[in-house]
């Protein structure tokens with residue numbers, strides 16, 4: 294008797310399970326980066342993975358050398374200084390730096406190393422952010438952006454790793 298009463302409930306769970314397995318495709322996003330003159334200098338593809346958001350960035354016409362690369366907390370890239378992008382995306386209220394014991398910001402990423410030809414391709418996984426809904430979503434109210442700096446990130450110093458001016462910026466948009 295009791296078991297029979299449970300049957301519809303079990304069926305419902307079973308159907309939900311089957312339905313859940315029909316996964317919707319992983320969310321994707323992109324960003325087109327511009328320099329202080331408003332010229333395109335890069336393109337990023339973002340994809341949700343089990344380890345976080347994989348970012349593949351390709352740049353050109355940038356000054357050779359090591360440059361900090363971060364996710365900033367606002368989806369605004371107004372040249373020439375890109376200050377409208379705000380600070381680093383930091384939904385968990387940590388300190389700056391991939392090597393900081395009190396960090397990192399969710400938006401902290403490895404440095405870009407641009408060759409003599411002005412180009413680089415970087416693949417990085419931002420393990421503390423998502424393209425799905427949530428407090429650490431790159432689509433949180435106001436959006437987010439990808440920013441490249443004039444100098445390297447020292448991975449330690451608040452608030453932005455002593456990386457200097459912002460030289461390129463791109464708003465993260467759904468794809």
Ligand SMILES: [Cu+2]
Nearest residue numbers: 362363440453
């Ligand atoms: Cu930055």
Ligand SMILES: [Zn+2]
Nearest residue numbers: 381389398401
């Ligand atoms: Zn940071």
